Amino acid sequence: MNLSPYRGYLYALIAFGTWGFLPAYWKQLHDLPMLEILAHRIIWSAVTMAVALAVLKDRSWLRKLRSSPTVLLLVLAAALLTAANWTTYLWAVETGFVAKISLGYFINPLFSVLLAHLFLGERLRRGQIVAVSIAVAGVIYLTVSLGELPWIALSLAGTFGFYGLIRKKIDLSGMQFFSLEMTLLLVPALFLLVYTGQQGPPVWTAGVWPRFGPLLLATGVISAIPLVSFGAAARLIPLSSLGLMQYLAPSTQFVLGVFIYKEPFTSVQLIGYTFIWTALIIYSLEGLRHTSTAPRMTSLP
Secondary structure: OOOHHHHHHHHHHHHHHHHHHHHHHHHOOOOOOHHHHHHHHHHHHHHHHHHHHHHHOOOOOHHHHHHOHHHHHHHHHHHHHHHHHHHHHHHHHHOOOHHHHHHHHHHHHHHHHHHHHHHOOOOOOHHHHHHHHHHHHHHHHHHHHHOOOOHHHHHHHHHHHHHHHHHOOOOOOHHHHHHHHHHHHHHHHHHHHHHHHHHOOOOOOOOOHHHHHHHHHOHHHHHHHHHHHHHHHHHHOOHHHHHHHOOHHHHHHHHHHHHHOOOOOOHHHHHHHHHHHHHHHHHHHHHHHHHHOOOOOOOOO
8 A cells, every 4th residue: 555645645734734833833932022033043944954954965956056156046035035924924923913924825826826927927727817816806905995905915925926936946955945045044144143132131041041942942943844844745745735735824824813812803804815715716626627637746846
């Protein structure tokens, strides 16, 4: 009996489940400045990935960087997008906007389809055009009704979408790419940590470290686990199944924000979210229908 597909679904569950529940982890650090949390997340992610690659003795990919400086520039651009995404995300968790985070990740697949059309020349199928149009209508409705752009959701969807666009152009594994990103952000993160330490008691002082130190040290592992699990899942299960399972993360975030953290959720927001959810249902059904009529994909290229 081949258990590989079942392992793939388990890896996907770990990845999207972890991403879904991450707001609850960051909430435990809410007494710390957001920029200090960001700095620690980058630093310990860099350390975690360096140790992982050293254990795996994975160095061959470094030759690609020496032979192609363009790759390094693209990874730097991706790293800056990651930093912007993490900053927005952590700020939203800290200020009580977890439900708005979920909207960003609900929108993201539709935004990525639009980017693929605009920058990669991929043709939109009829169902995709309908789904993207309904999502745009939902964003317009929220903007007009609330008097402001849903900028948290659009920032998260935009940074993650453009990140995916860059990622598609670079032939590195998930671990290699993430390790290089964190390495490029390491020096700015160290300066940021020094800066935040000057604004108040640094986290390593006696009164703060016992409470927050272990949680900060674990941020690297917490960031790496879903990434590595996602990479493993992508190689073991069909892309269509992986695409449907990705909604587990924003769905969990939505439940946390509205029902656990009791964030305000008005009838106007419900109507706007319904636009997005309808668009996702159409997008998913159209994707399943297209997959069923196309050759079966068992892994990412």
